[in-house]
Amino acid sequence: MKSLSRGLDLLDAFAERPRRHFAELAAATGIPRSSLYRFLALLAARGFLRQDPLTSEYSPGPVLYRLGSSGAWLGELRQAARAVMPALGARTGESVYLYVREGATRVCVEALEGTRGTIRHAIKPGSVFPLHVGASGKAILAFLPDAERAVLLARLPLPRLGPGSITRRGELRAEVERIRRQGWAYSEAELASGAWAVAVPILDRTKTCVASLVVAGPMVRLERERLPEYARLLRAAVADLTRSL
Template sequence: MTDHAPAGTQAVGRALSVLKLLGSATGELSGAEIANAVGLSSGTANRIIRALVAEDFIARNPRTDCYYLGSGTVLLGQAAQRGFGIDKMLPLLEQLNAETGESVNLSIRDGDESVVMLRVQSTLPLRFEQRTGARFPLHTTASGKAILAFTPRWEDYVAALPPRLQKLTPHTLETPQELEQAIAAVRKRGYSIDEQENVDGVRSVGAPILDSAGNAQAALVVQVPAVRMPKGRVRELGERAVQIAAEAAWFVPVNRTTSR
């Protein structure tokens, strides 16, 4: 924190860190767990928690004395979805889910990550489970590659990456050069492919949702267990995802940004 930071910046940053932590947690967290995770003293963490509880951004379970996101964040999330047009896209995801029988999600870019904003789960016994809010590196996902391919100055982003990329599976792209080739292929065919690069055993296709300027604001993704996704079906689902993404583009506000 610099001496020139606006008054209150540190407190706001700490409160946001707590909210992000609870948003990514798989369950409730105690005050001590929150303090340790965000690197705060117990007293500071407790003051922030009390303030967030007072505004309904955090709720306390009286039986466990632990905390989870409150109703205030639900209302904010719903407002954000309306702002991005995400609420209007749900019927299109449900349509693609009904046609394919597979899991479908809508993801956006947040810095170096792809974030799942909306999801319709497959009802088949063998399926990939995923929660909304899940985050993954852009280079490992169909959504990330679809968004990058239609992001202005994507070449600069790739050029700034480290020589070796983070690997999540044995199939993950290893270098910026491999990512550049993958992006070029997306731009040529119109959809991206995740060849078990993010989760071993899961193949995905992604189609960019473009604004009026032709820039990707989100991506529509179909996720399928690899045993149910031969190469012929990759093309079939990819082309259908592109068609549905084109319909979803009508709901995208003008001049949104997908990076930070």
């Protein structure tokens, strides 16, 4: 029973903060390091936890996501997003998405297709993309803790997924700094030709960036003069969202 109790203590450590380093887990649980290594290896092998190969952080794995036991924050976040996304879609006429960070990638967990025109931007929930391309990924990357951001900027693979993809580290670092200064991210044809997006970061209870809220549309309907307006609307929606968490 002692081993079971320790395993439950370990999983419970992810309730408030879904990404933790080994040292944090050792301090939070009091489990001896040799035992903690074994617990983490077993839970990762069974899919209850995963370890980020770039940052070495542990986070809830696919089994916990399927069970809905990865922490109340994700369910609360999705519910809060569903409350603000319709108004945002109505104001812009474009598609609205919620992305959650998963290691060096981001996952679409909520999607609301736009109503404007016959050509619309469409991404299905469950779609996974790297952090270095697209407004939503760059918004998350730019507002990660300094040390974590530095590691990712140094190690992230930078494949070209669209004609506008950033594939040089110096260019990505400059883009991230620009996003941090202005508070929102923009992308144009980074994942695929013919699409643009504006995104703002979402912070969790510990003020760590875990997600982003996005407005996206087709290039044929891009109105560049409206980009700052979209950013303001997104910021207001995120403010409402975080107040309800």
